[in-house]
Amino acid sequence: MAGVCTRVTRNLNMEKLRNGYLFPEIAMRELEHMKKYPTAKVISLGIGDTTEPIPDVVTSSMANHARRLSTVEGYRGYGAEQGNKALRKAIAETLYGDLPIKDTEIFVSDGSQCDISRLQLLLGSNVTIAVQDPTFPAYIDSSVIIGQTGDFQDETGKYQNIEYMPCRPQNNFFPDLTTTATTDVIFICSPNNPTGHAASRKQLEQLVEFARANGSIIIFDSAYAAYVTDDSPRSIFEIPGAREVAIEISSFSKFAGFTGVRLGWTVVPDELLFSNGFPVIKDFNRIVCTCFNGASSVAQAGGLACLSSDGLMAVQSVVDYYKENAKILGDTFTSLGLDVYGGINAPYAWVHFPGMKSWDVFTELLEKTHIITVPGCGFGPGGEEHIRVSAFGHRECILEASRRLKSLLS
């Protein structure tokens, strides 16, 4: 019976998506490399995946929660779709401190990537979006899937009907808002993936002012907030006036090594209103109740433990470990005479290879040092000439990578 087609038309939005997706392509190239050099010890500074154990205080809490599910007193079925009250409260109080974020404005999720798509469901196909260029690919891909865009243009490397906001060294990695077209939604990631740049308070004040003037909604991705070292804002809600124009998505993934455990959250302030005055939070709540059913209760128990005073200290020490890695890598590339960005407020360094194609840099580094990086063009045309270097890794691998790079390029 092979080859019988249904009469259901393939979704045109899915057809618009480019076939290749960055990380599978990198994985394929890594595989080919390992076939070619079967004895080489490949070091991955590629995909931003945490490598260090989760502190005991957090995993014990998950283990205890799991075991309690075998007891009559401890068993719980469905939790609230929006997350457990205690966790919502702890996020509001611990991570937002003096900011007026209410626990009811916090929606616990299974990670910010999932919430990006749920926000797109909420917004629908008739809104326009702006993204930083380079950018984390999920904002664009989810926009294509929900039907907000036109076709992909091979000549430009861009989808039609998306406003790409260049973020390059020459504009301090922040959009030039005087030349940015007005859109309904503006995605901003800070500290940024891939450039590692944390937007300054002044940059974010300008952004909020821009959104307020144009009636736009900012979707602010603060997944790397725990890596901020200087006084850059960790939340868009540190900026006065943001509550009427911003949503914040965030995650325990890079904050607490929860990439596999899956936990995140989204903040939707009560004051954020559609043009007809309807509160965005009400529609997001409906989306969460209909299209999601709450994060795993075990993951939530772990999240709560992260926010205890012991937990916070323990997870911060892992973050500091990765930040030291980032410094080692940044210093390495700097010592080779290259311009390096990021790495201070983020676990990513963004290295400039003037005049070179980023896939060529990727290939050359892999060939000569057996190190995997990410070609900047994978994050959009604005990423050309750069590679992203991830600081997630065991210290000995980072040091070995540093040695190989120095011996090769110096």
Add this chain to the structure above:
Amino acid sequence: MAGVCTRVTRNLNMEKLRNGYLFPEIAMRELEHMKKYPTAKVISLGIGDTTEPIPDVVTSSMANHARRLSTVEGYRGYGAEQGNKALRKAIAETLYGDLPIKDTEIFVSDGSQCDISRLQLLLGSNVTIAVQDPTFPAYIDSSVIIGQTGDFQDETGKYQNIEYMPCRPQNNFFPDLTTTATTDVIFICSPNNPTGHAASRKQLEQLVEFARANGSIIIFDSAYAAYVTDDSPRSIFEIPGAREVAIEISSFSKFAGFTGVRLGWTVVPDELLFSNGFPVIKDFNRIVCTCFNGASSVAQAGGLACLSSDGLMAVQSVVDYYKENAKILGDTFTSLGLDVYGGINAPYAWVHFPGMKSWDVFTELLEKTHIITVPGCGFGPGGEEHIRVSAFGHRECILEASRRLKSLLS
């Protein structure tokens, strides 16, 4: 700064959704009842939420997995978006046995309700759907959100552009396919929520034949398959020819008490093709990679333990406990002279009150016995005159409910 609206238009699809959602409405009425009768011991046979502890063999496995995340050897970051290979293999081999389901056709999820929305993202706004009436609300609500429907009609209790397939006692709770309009997608839930009816092999053979003749895709929800007692199929893939026309969604929620742990799966066969020959599995894989990031690794460890031989026996004994509850409740209503459906192959009994409004039945039962049920009309206009009674509960509550019902109505 209150009252400042953005200029972003509210998504028209979200506006189409009816405000009230069944279970919040029931929760509100329960609250009002408890204010009126503060000393009454309310028994809930309402929302279908598991109540019994998860077997030790399963929670130990989750606890061990969590603890291993604190070790250098045991730590894992991102897993495969599609789920861990071992779990996909175990689902294929243990739950599908001799059926030719490959592990690569199984996508592990955080629950079938979430996968319903991901399937709607995959399908897009240009497909038409058919649902059973009465039906689990998520199929319809997700269809409205993605934009497949017209407006809700108060006169009929239906959305425009959805085919409602009546499932009543007189048609043995299965759609009359001779009078069913052709649609792109047909949602079928068996064993059914809310009617408790498990479709027979013959009924499903007719359904597959109907889908093949019309080129439709069946989305088969088998979340209650573990409750099948007789020889009704537990999977649509037991029916020859289903691989070219069906997707199956399923869940550990009611099978293993994972309502709060969150774990499910979806089967997309390689042979299922869009009208242009493009494999549906490729687009679903893309959706899973872009809009989801895999189920919690802790939940997946628990799922794997459920499928060991000890695990299977242990979780089946909990299912049997709920089935005994269902029998007690079914017998109770039968002894009162009412027609009772379901309860044999499902944890729900569907009780007929001829000529009565289901909200009136709900109210009268609550007022006179302090028992919460679900009014059938909450599942669509085809649910009128019925209430759904959930068999999830501690035995002593079920027995007490039985006593109250018998003393009142007999």
